[in-house]
Amino acid sequence: MRKRTGVDWLMLAFAVIAAIAIIAPFYLILVNSFKSPADYSNGGPLQLPSALYFDGIAAFWERVNFPEKVWNSFFISGMVALLAVLISVLNAFAIGIGRVKGRSWIVLLFLLANLLPQEALLYPLYYMFKAVGLYNNVWSVIIVFTVIQAAFGTYLLASVYGTFPKEVLEAASIDGASRWQILWRVIFPISRPTLSVLVIFFFIWTWNEFLIPLTFLVSNENQTVPVAISMLQGDRLMDVTTTSASALLGLIPTLIFFLIFQRTLTRGITAGAVK
Template sequence: MAVTLTPADRAVTPRPPRPARDRHHRGASRWIVLTLVTLGALAMLVPFAFMLLNAFKSPGDYSTGGPLSWPSEFYTKGLRTYWTEVDFPVKLWNSALIAGSVAVLGVVVSLLNAYALGIGRVRGRLWIVGLFLLANMLPQESLIYPLYYVAKEIGLYNTRLSVIIIFTVIQSAFGTYLLASVMSTFPRSLLEAAALDGAGRWTVLWRVVFPNLRPTLAVLLIFFFIWTWNEFLIPLVMLIDNSTQTIPVALASLQGDRLMDAPTTNAGSLISLVPAVLFFLIFQRTLARGITAGAEK
């Protein structure tokens, strides 16, 4: 028996679902982008490959075949020489102490400043935020002499504390600008609800604002650590003793006016790179979650 559909029945008859488009077949543009990204990543790895190649090459092999030749033997004296000559454990401790202290203090100072500017609505907020942005854009070369003079006057020259204070201020300038912009868009309803419940300013900061900004603060902590770890000019001027110098300054000490031991320098660069890479690998998921959370917000 045939069933005849009325016009009304035909109107409500569901259409068959369209087949889902495979995300792996989205056209040639996807593969072009992936190819360009892969080539860019490989190009960025080329210097590290040369550093690894020359770190285990003897000075004779380097002078004979140049930086592109394959080593004739597995040469490890450069690693031992760098480890002992620059007293690498001390330099590692100095770099970790300075970078870790700056990362923590910079995040705390940035959070407090941004809370006052972004939520506290300080008078002249835009001018103050612009001042922080301007301070972050100043080159270190223009700051080095005033910093040197002040450190000498107050007795902090050639101390790790002087570098920690300097970089805490420098990094917190960027952190304050970033967090103040984020807090200016913070939902006012949450703040008003907390105020109606009797929460004070400190309670609002640590119970309402801080939990919502935790991913962003984690990203700032990682960036502050890596940026401070790689700093060279200010530690070079402010730290003159071997007991206070950092890893980048120790690497520069291997180069003379007319002579440079390239294999030892590459070996030192390789050893110095390992702690920063390990730190990034440990916290890469935290970094990814923080960036993703910021994008969702």
């Protein structure tokens, strides 16, 4: 143990300030979700409610058919996470271990694909999905985000697989393993912690996406949770407490997902940090 220096106390102060900045919005959402409009008008957003008020949550639940929106978000996010990781593994195996020509340029192209703003993709994708009959279909959003997330996953995994020990691969090849067997019996088990982290991140990132689902899922039965929340903002009957309740309900599924896979996420990050 050593005495804390001024730098240590400064870093601690920054950590406390950052924690407060992160917790404050969650506090406001939680408090105002169970507050009546009268309590909000009298006490403002920071005061605790005088009594628990559940009408805001019930109103949002009934107006948007919340279970249907949760299922849409869960289906889209789950399919994107699984498909994007699968495509990333196949691409990274070919680039990082297969050593294809122009490997560096290919990886750079995958990186540039993540830098394109979504606004630049809307116009061509709109006409493409219209032409193939996938407009207002959840698979249009799944395809778009699978490509976007797989581009990032390929860039990350190609760098990881590029440093994979050649001795292990040569030993598997001498034992008679084919490329397919090397991928699924050697590469995949070793990189499973990294892949589990990608699945979690891809799921949460896709769940929180707004612009592309808003553009391509126009019917009410296909909308996701973030889009359903935004659709209520123009409702003349909406109030602050109902808006907070909608934000709370939209946050709970991702929070539960994160808590369930928190240990998997921690193991994946620490495994990737140890060579």
